[in-house]
Amino acid sequence: MNFCSHCGSADLRHEVPPGDTYPRYVCGGCGTIHYENPKVVTGCLPVWEDRVLLCRRAIEPAYGRWNIPSGYLENGETVVDGALREVREEAAAEVKVSYLISLYNIERINQVYLQFVGELIDGSYGVGPESLETRLFTEAQIPWEEIAFTSSLFTLRAYFRNRRTNDHRLHRSSYPDVGEGLR
Amino acid sequence: MNFCSHCGSADLRHEVPPGDTYPRYVCGGCGTIHYENPKVVTGCLPVWEDRVLLCRRAIEPAYGRWNIPSGYLENGETVVDGALREVREEAAAEVKVSYLISLYNIERINQVYLQFVGELIDGSYGVGPESLETRLFTEAQIPWEEIAFTSSLFTLRAYFRNRRTNDHRLHRSSYPDVGEGLR
Ligand SMILES: [Zn+2]
Ligand SMILES: [Zn+2]
Structure with missing residues (x-):
């Protein structure tokens, strides 16, 4: 300024x-x-049966890496509205939001991540303009070494943990935690 | 601008x-x-045995009305750090954060409320410079007609509902919901 x-x-x-x-x-x-003040990054992990939908980024930062559809919350929208918008923009998909799975802080760069889990409406999805490709992955197929951000690593690990324990727990943490304690 | x-x-x-x-x-x-972009308002409802701590506001807006310690998240702090700071500033108290109880949107004015429940460390509290007084209330004593903001009404109703059902559920909603459906 x-x-x-x-x-x-x-x-x-x-x-x-x-x-x-x-x-x-x-x-x-x-x-x-x-x-x-800090900014909210809102997102949603789309789920279909035993698989989750990730998007390979067509933009910097982290070009070419896989991510959970996420982006800055815009003025005038709720956190859920923003998450639905990001899923549409990045994965050309519609989801029904199930629950908030993560509150993740990167306080050094003034970001607060709020990521949900959502069910793909009918299993269909596409490729948005900010994505190179989109793909459904089982837990065993997740390209852990090619995930874009710590927030997405954390949320993915939280999701598969919640699946194993069959609950909808919210997980809270901060950078640089990548959720390995959740395994 | x-x-x-x-x-x-x-x-x-x-x-x-x-x-x-x-x-x-x-x-x-x-x-x-x-x-x-929208701003995060972070806060924490301090709890001691069967009572909750509210602060009567010494500042506008809502001067003289009761509120859950809350305020804008600052650059460089996590959402929990901000909630702990607000409890210190408004109630001169220390809490141990228990869980996130509400995600409340006021999208018309670009606010996202994130409020926690926390245990008062040893039941002690004071009166911060932004408060006229602070007081512990049982559910029956809550001054429902004198609560400052819809976000606080919603979180208080969510809290007493969770107490009755003995869970730590996160409740999500948007203005103007005051949580009456949660009773
Ligand atoms: Zn210029
Ligand atoms: Zn000037």
Whole structure:
């Protein structure tokens, strides 16, 4: 942030405003306090019988690696709406959301992941514009070495653990945990 | 947003960038795309034996009304860290987080509430600078007509429902649901 987005002044100081406990960009021109907060990444792991649907990324970062359909929550949508949108955009599929399986923090880069499990409506899916390909995998077929992000590794391990124990438990963790303790 | 925070230009257009599906503020001067996303409100309902701790707000909005300790998640902290901070700031208390009880959307104003249940460490608490008073309430004592926000009404109803059924279920909903279906 180099200029105040309200008045255009370059007189910005990074300081703790009166009564606050965190430093913010404060404009010396108009007094506006500019807050910056973490972003929500919402996603959903589509499930069909004993398999899960992953998407091979056609975009950076992690081009060519497999991922759970996920992306930034947009203004005006609920977390579930966002997850359904990501499944449509990346896998051209419709799911019925079953439950929230993971709350995963990457606090260093100000991200909060909320990922659901959902049933593919009729087993059908396609390839969205942000994907190179999409494919259903059994647990034994998961390409563990080619998964895009720690959040997806964690959620996949949480999912197969929940399947074994037949529950819908929410798993919470933070980077760099990849869920190996859940195996 | 009146000026580009990167280059200071007033040449901002609200338009859908190439390859995107949502309108953003795009700078005609430097090309920066300014994304705006929902914020996370994190909180924790402190519990002690058969009672829950609420805080009477000393700040607007909802001055004088009772609330679950909650506030915006800050950059650099996990959702649990933020909830613990809010309990300290508003109730001068320490809790051990038990489970995530609610995911509540107010998509009209771009808020996602994540509220936990936590045990007060030794039953002690105080009054933080943003509170007029703090008090433990049994279910029968809850001042339902004086609760600050729909998110807190929803989480309180979810909590007493979970107590009755003796589970740790996560409840998901959106504004304006106040959890009456959970009773
Ligand atoms: Zn300004
Ligand atoms: Zn610019």
